[in-house]
Amino acid sequence: MLIVLGLCINSISWLAFPGVGPGNLLERNLNIAAWSDLLILGEGRLFPDAAGIPTWSAGALLSLPATAVIAILGTLAGEWIQRHGEGPKRLILGLLGAGTAAILCGVAWGSVHPMIKAIWTGSFVLFASGIGLIATALFYVWIECKDRHGAIIRALEIMGRNSITAYLIHVFAVIVATLALRDGYARLAALSSPQIATFAVIGAILAMVFTPTWWMNRRGWILRI
Known part of the structure; x- marks a missing residue:
């Protein structure tokens, strides 16, 4: 499931903007997510320019699978916390390690697949997931270990x-x-x-x-x- 969702998110880097040309994440809104927003929301909302590229896009096409990836990772982390039997120290280190690895992988991936929050690129999703895992570890320490x-x-x-x-x-x-x-x-x-x-x-x-x-x-x- 995660692999399929990841491929959906990554598709914006190689799917062309119909009627315009190859997608380019380094050029604002020249991607399949912006095209889908234009198709769904209409020109009156996104105001395409002379080339047909919208001047604003929220990347609705990619928001759903990206949200699903983060939700699944959060669910897996939550289930791990609930059933852990190796003690809080190992759990916390595991969350911190997984979060750090996700952030580093996201940054590395971002060198070829830019991190763009507006259209939920795969590198951004990975980076954001890493931050979420680290935040989970910190909240676990603050709430469960320190009983705040x-x-x-x-x-x-x-x-x-x-x-x-x-x-x-x-x-x-x-x-x-x-x-x-x-x-x-x-x-x-x-x-x-x-x-x-x-x-x-x-x-x-x-x-x-x-x-x-x-x-x-x-x-x-x-x-x-």
Whole structure:
């Protein structure tokens, strides 16, 4: 499964942009992911230039398999943590080692397959997965080994129990923030500063994500895959 998803992600480096020519990751949006976005979202949203290449693309074609790869790796890491019997030290070192290896491989791969977050290139997915594994190890040390369970950790636990729900809501929340809060951001930035306005938007997104997961946690509802 991971191999198939990896091939899907890597396809953007060798599939041509239909009607334009060979794909080139070093040229903005000249790739199959941008073409699929243009096909799905339409010219009114992406505004293609004279050559037919969209001026903005989110790489929707690659987001799903890339997210699946990270989710599968996270699931495997979680299962390893749950069933480990070799003690926390070996577990932590294993997570740190796997994360470091993934980051180094991602950086090395990035020399021939650039790391581009917007279109979820394979090297970026590998690099991001490595960061996630290292973060998992650090949180394990902080929460399980040092037994820290403050309000922030409690909030993370609530969102973690419904991480799939949180992710799906986050996608919707970002769209809402981008479209509905644009004018509010501009006004707040003019009254205060762009930094404060940015933090306000991030806070609104976090609230939109946390509130439903908190409500589901109160009711004991957990969405699983």
